[in-house]
Amino acid sequence: MPNLVRDVMTADPATVSPRTTLLEAARLMREADIGEVPVVEGRRLVGILTDRDLVVRGIAPDLDVHEVPVSRVCSTDVVSVAPDDPLEQAVAQMRDRAVRRLPVVDDNAVVGVITIGDLAMAKEPGSLLAEISNAVPNV
Template identity: 50%
Template sequence: MPQHVSDIMTGHPTTVGAQTSVTAVARIMRDQDLGAVLVTDGDRLRGLVTDRDLVVRSLAEGGDPEEHTVSGACSDDLVTVGPDDDLDLAITLMREHAVRRIPVVDHGRPVGIVSLGDLAMERDPDSALGDISVARPND
């Protein structure tokens, strides 16, 4: 029985506008215990920013993180899937594009995100990645 992306995706993803400061996004990630946030322009998906993106593409460049916006740190060449797409498509796209997270969009609007951890929990919950995905974060 084919599974759909909507069966395992995290719905209602956290989004920020492209002009949100790097500091504000970092605080959202900290407060909500997130590793990635979707970047939108209005209600349309524009990009995805990870905690690593904030460090490598923004903080490492120097300057005031209150002045830098997330638009300069986000990935904007995105691979996306729809909620009704087969889970196998998400897996194939992650492999082909070497990404750990894929935004889920419906008519251009973000409705979720599916991660490598979500897939590990669904397909192989006893794997090391599955165990790590359900473990409490290090504080």
């Protein structure tokens, strides 16, 4: 059974720069079938952009998705975990911060992402959440 973040994380995640437009980020998320994307300068984590950020902070207030950079709507107070952290630490971070996804950072560089679905599949493979997380997307 996996015990460390590195055992269940998605390595080398898609990322965007703070200057990426909302539209470019949304298209990347659609193409990669992801609900969040780390915002990085170089490989250093500076924020996180979720599909909810795009809708609530970008589209709903009628920002110009062709021009507005993700830095205007992403969260910058981001919690992360390291690849060698125990899975229980990722669970605690998600619970304490009420988030479903965490960037995985090693030596100040984003090296992965771990989601609540990843944790469900690792810890409770027969659970309803694991089954949903493992389902083929209906894009």
